[in-house]
Amino acid sequence: MSRLSVRQRLTATIALLTTLALVVVGLTLYAVESRRIDRTIESSLVQETGEFRALQQNEVDPQTRQPFASADRLLQVFLERNLPEAHEQLFAFPSAGKPTYQGDPDPELQRSKEFPALVSDLATSGGTRTLRLAGRQYRIAVLPVRAGDEKGSFVVVHDVSASRSDLRGLMTTYALLAALSVVLIAGLASWSAGRLLRPVRRLRETAQGISDGDLSARLEVTGHDDLSDLQRTFNDMLDRLESAFVTQRQLLDDAGHELRTPLTVLSGHLEVLDLDDPDDVAATRELLMDEVDRMARLVDDLLMLAKARRPDFVRPQPADVEALTHGALDRARALADRRWVLDGAVRAMLPLDGQRITQALLQLSANAAKHTVPGDEIGIGSRLHAGRVELWVRDTGTGVDPAIVPEIFDRFARGDDSDDGFGLGLSIVSAIAEAHHGDVVLDPPASGHDGEPATGAVFRLRLPTGDPT
Template sequence: MPFTPALSRLSVRQRLTVTIALLTSLALVAVGLTLYVVESRRIDRAIDTSLTQEIGEFRALQQNEVDPQTGAPFASADRLLEVFLERNLPDDNEQLFAFPSSGKPVYQGAPDPALQQSEEFPRVVAEMSRDGGSRTAEIAGREYRIAVLPVVAGDQRGSFVVVHDVSGSRSDLHDLMTTYALLAALSVLAIAGLASWSAGRLLRPVRRLRDTARGISDGDLGGRIEVTGHDDLSDLQRTFNDMLDRLESAFVTQRQLLDDAGHELRTPLTVLQGHLEVLDLDDPDDVAATRDLLLDEIERMTRLVNDLLMLAKAQRPDFVRLASADVETLTLGAVDRARALAERRWVLDAVARTTVPLDGQRITQALLQLSANAARHTQPGDEIGIGSRLHDGRVELWVRDTGPGVDPALAPQIFERFTRGDESDEGFGLGLSIVCAIAEAHHGDVVLDPSDVGASPGATFRLRLPLPPRTEAGQQS
């Protein structure tokens, strides 16, 4: 279409306004044309009906009436025409003419100088006076509908003529259409203004979305759209805000991963570089010792990278895959697997006999991580217990030990990355962070039970996962 490039340069608000204005204009034009055609046909039918009625009345007079002066049938055409004009009055925009056998024609009705002074009108009547009938003729720039009836009485011959001013009858229609056009134009302007205002309000959320996206391009990930409505655009805004939350979380995770990897890998890389720089290739014992040390550092870096990747994956929606899991079977399996971690007194505290949707592999991973953490902080002969229960609308799984416990000063930040329980811990301080990530992926949390004064030593870490609605409580043992 030729106007497409021009429309493409307009804003969406302007396009909507122009489109609505065009559609409204087309609708009003279609209505106006339909009105004009229908009314024009009605006027034409009314004119033909009026002409037919006048001709019919004249014929009725000619056939059924007698001359009121003589009481006998009309003796001449002139007398018949004279009597009819005396008795009848024409309709609006209509004239009745009598063309006698001799002399000037006479008429009944409002005078029409353009018609009465026209030379064309007598010629048209003369052409039709033999056979009669009706026709439309343009006289002096106006349109007339002319019906002629030849009249023969006695030895005289005349013509009865009915003339209707079609232009006059349609003048009211033209005035109506002019008024309609003015009102239609005003309506289009009013509708265009209302459409522009409405489009502006409807597109306001889109403009806010654009401004927010522009801020994101400039590096501001904290911007959010204020959602006020409940329509499709409001849903779009909420979806956009959710996407921003995920993006910001992903960027934070990415930066944290880079910072953590850079911070923790710097030391082993320095160790590797330092030993390689002082390595004596001619000393087999030095080469062997350096090789063992480098392999150990590489193994530590591999574990660190795997742990960091695990934490990074925890932000992905597919980190957990929920499926119906038997909590009792999961608890017993965790105990069986944990026995291989260290020589401790592994005991089963309790089990919850219920089935809930969760990722069994991730929960087992979390329990084993807590078990390994407990094993590192206990000695042979110490007790480590694993259990599960239903409590306060949640399923709880825990690992407890009889070790020295957690320093109260360290408890608030125990779940933060690279937080170690003590300096002798050979880990990276990521284990509890991984457990916390698994719990949060299940919309739950992990807590350290508070230590009571005088209570037995040790620590209890508890996974608390929400139960779905209508989950029946299982038996505990």
């Protein structure tokens, strides 16, 4: 059995629910109308017998202007004056002879033996009973009649089956209209479901294209409903995926290139190593250990950047920004012989990961130490500005080449060829800032004295003051 699509399941569900609702409405309508018909029939029987009693008690014979002398005459006058309602017959059973009636003839009723027997059974006490003949139902009321020395019976017969035949016709019409309504509703539901699910179908087709390797595919978003929001979210996810894949490919390419050099060095020195020369062995060992340390640092930095994508990379807690600033400065003094100064420290308690922020400031401090010489000044500070907290590291060194400023925070970007690092330090700082929902920027160079070009650099962490989580 083939699996039904979502559109087919929605259409079938709506059609089923509509059918159940119409069936319940139809059954309720039939029950209500059946009770109404039964009440109408009973009221008609009571009304006819009541009118006969009124004639018997209050009227006189129109011929003699005297009370009715016989039951047969009373029955005759009543039948002459009254017309039965629809599906109803009025019978006069005289004291002798055949009964007469008023209303449409009913051969089944007139030929039956059960009907006269029922009237005879109620001729003395009167009452109401139900009679079934040839699959038809009748409701019969018998009223004993006495006038003078004669006895008779006044009988009202209502054809219940005939009254309910109108209801059956109504229910047949209702059933046909209900079936037509279900078909129309199912068609409209299928059409509406197709339109509503069109974005989902495009999403599936786009996802299929992505599975085939096309990360550039995007959904065309139209509308402002929930499905449109889903499309926008899907497009945002594709943007992040494409960026992640591009970054991952770039990282693998760059890491492969960076690892290839020390591996080549290791392989080359091992090939020419003279095992019989102790000095050569010692020198080669020292060189190889240095290269292994470099690779270990590279792997550690790459792992750090990989962890930056995890939600638990930072654990914000209330942190004293002033204490963080002083602590970073105290730790940075051991990096190099420079003039370390405190530019300022803001007094504030903010939700930050103190260890990561300290790590970022020390990384910036180490970067500043590499590009300065003894006697140069390196300053560390913090402040609240424009609704954000800013922490910075500045130096009076050689500054940053304007040519590399656009990609200075990219992975494996180096400030100059003499830098013996891997170019991952500023990338780590940027990852820490982004994990706090902030950023890191390089301030534009300030103009020097007497028109001389400015020196030094200022790297600034800009973080929100709210809870980054």
